[in-house]
Amino acid sequence: VLAEEAYERGTSTYLPRLVLPMLPNDLSNGICSLKPHVCRLAVTSYMDIDKNGNVTNFKPVLSVIKSQERMTYKNFQKILDGDKEMCLRYPHLIKVAKQMKELSDILEKNRIRRGELDFDLPETQINLDENYNVVDIAPYPIMDSNKIIESFMVINNEEMAKYSVENDCYGLLVAFWDGKSKGTKHMIDLAKKHGVIVKVVKYKEAENVK
DSSP states (O other): OHHHHHHHHOSOEEETTEEEOSSOHHIIIIITSOOTTOEEEEEEEEEEEOTTSOEEEEEEEEEEEEOOOOOOHHHHHHHHTTOHHHHHHOGGGHHHHHHHHHHHHHHHHHHHHTTOOOOOOOEEEEEEOTTSOEEEEEEEOOOHHHHHHHHHHHHHHHHHHHHHHHTTOOOOOOOOOOSOOHHHHHHHHHHHHTTOOOOOOOGGGGGGOO
């Protein structure tokens, strides 16, 4: 049923003031969504990172997490900038925010040393009035708060991929493909050239893939 629901949508669609989730709303905005002070099942990555941004130890574990705050990028950026109102509102986040920024900078420098391509291209945001009419299209600022989350997502994906290869773990990549897209076919061909086993099956057959 979930596969059928997701197949109808293909992907989550983000519009101004509106999100059309790939999964049913009760899941995407319910049990699969982080909410302040509510426990959620998760997989937590524990890692030790040295001063040069190299991961010296990594361990993923099944966990239960409880989010402390519903934080926006703008508010977190204000904490980083020392905004008085935000710092008074979230005094318990001031120290960890600075530590996150410091670690993010270290990880970014390490990626640059490794030859990372910079895709930091300009983005735009559409501003609407109360009647959902477009009143302005303006540049969307990329803040340090955005970069911090991106850095942490990248390092986690890298380490989880290494862990999967080293421990012979296999994952299921769900991609709704009609068999005609040249881009998807190229990705599959490239993966196979690098020794990655790729099986293309209909979504109803996915549970039987070994």
